[in-house]
Amino acid sequence: MTRLATLLPGLALLAAAGLAPGIPLGIPLGIAPALAAVSDPAEMLRDPGQEERARQIGRELRCMVCQNQSIEDSDAELARDLRRIVREQVSAGRSESEVLRFVHDRYGDFVLLRPPVKPETYLLWGTPVLALGAGLVLILGMRRRRAALAGEAAAELSAAERARLDRIEMQARERRGA
Amino acid sequence: MSATTPGARPAAPRRRLLLLAPLGVAAAAGAGFFAMLRGLGTGSYDPKGVPSALLGKPAPDFALPPLEGADRPALAAADLRAAGRPVLVNFFASWCVPCVIEHPQLMKLSREGVPVLGVAYKDKPADALGFLQKHGNPYQRLGVDLPGRIAIDWGLYGVPETYLIDRGGIIRWRWAGPVTEETVAQQLRPLLKTHA
Known part of the structure; x- marks a missing residue:
């Protein structure tokens, strides 16, 4: 029910874009992904390999504010702070498990989008x-x-x-x- | 095919019983949801309430600069144990609306002698100062966490957030969201008593 409700504006937008292809609706639609702070060039690591590793780690971490997005997908301020920390640690040469442990120590199991296997789970x-x-x-x-x-x-x-x-x-x- | 064979007849009552199974599952789910909704109303169930990973652990090490002009000393990890009694650490910001809601409770606790230590989270010092001048200053000590880095060491979700640290420096309680009169009466007071 609520999912349908959140879909409706998007559907309306798509319908409008289809009905009036001349109107430059395509521009805001095209920009939308770039608005996600992940694509902010200032945030990215210069080394593409390190940036890719940081993204992989970020996709494993839940944004504690929005709760159903990874920190790579979220625009929340806390997610941005965590992205920065992940990138700092990656560029400092820490391994994926070290970075994940750092965040897990502070935010607990809930921060991991892939729950750890343990008696509770x-x-x-x-x-x-x-x-x-x-x-x-x-x-x-x-x-x-x-x-x-x-x-x-x-x-x-x-x-x-x-x-x-x-x-x-x-x-x-x-x-x-x- | 086999459903039409005469031999299938004797199994019919059992099958009819099986048809009731989904109804039973739906009833159980309904009861569960009802309990959840009631819990949401009374506050005993909070779907967003995730316990802090730091409960039962020592507070993280940190040292924050003071809030200039507030006439309060700065805040560092050692100050949490210095009081010799449990202290509250409250993360707040002038831009945070629920912080205004909880502020009277902090003022009251502070007047009663509970040490309340404040961290201005991602707040310009001038704004934080204005907030305290307008609503009162319950904080014995004040630290400024402008980049929000110390907050992440505490596992902070957002502001306001309040922690109870026992006299040994161990985190005993975390409250995400505004501290209300009920929060103080139902949760904080019993904890202050057990850790006194």
Whole structure:
């Protein structure tokens, strides 16, 4: 419901852009990604390799203000501060796990977009396996029941039915032979 | 195919029971959501309330410059233990609206003798000074964190945020958002008593 509501303005914008291609709506739309502070050249590291590493680390970190964005995607001030710290540490030669540990020590598990595997998160990580197992059990159960039913049905043929079946089969064979 | 075989008939009651399962799941989910909504209303459930990673750990080491003109000494990590009793560390800013809301509570606590130590977060010193002149100054000590770097060492989300440090310098409580009368009565006072 709310997701639909947030989509609506975007849809309206797209519709408007489609209806009036002459109007320079494409310009603000094109600029929009550049507004995200990540693309701010002043923020980027000069070494493209280091910048790429910093981005990879940043994508693992949650923006604590917006909560559903990584710090690389967020425009929040705190996210910008954390991006700067990540870049400082990367250019100082720290490894990815060292940088992640630095932020994790301060902000806890919630800052990691990929939750760590530990007793509290076993259920979280195990749910897909559990669901798959439950599905397997269900399918096996259904199969077994169906097989039992089929066996039952075959066994339940009365003498008259069996005779009729034999007749039909014989007729079919004769027709094929002729 | 097999559904039409006469043998499938005896399983029907069980199958009908199975049809009730989604209803049961929906009912359980409904009850869960109702409990969450009620918790939101009474304040016992806060979806944004993530406990600080620093709870039970020593406060981070830091030293902040003083707020010029506020007539209060600067704030450093050693000052947290110097009081010999639990202290509050409050991050605030003049541009922060909830800070205005919580300010009377800090003033009250300060008048009662609870040491309240302030950090002006990403605030121009002149603005922070104006804020204190207008609303009163509850802070025994004041540090200025203009770049917001010390705040990140504390795991700060934003302002206002308030921490209770026990006499050993261990962080015992973190409150993100304005400290209200209820916060003081329900959370802070019991903690001040246990750590006194």
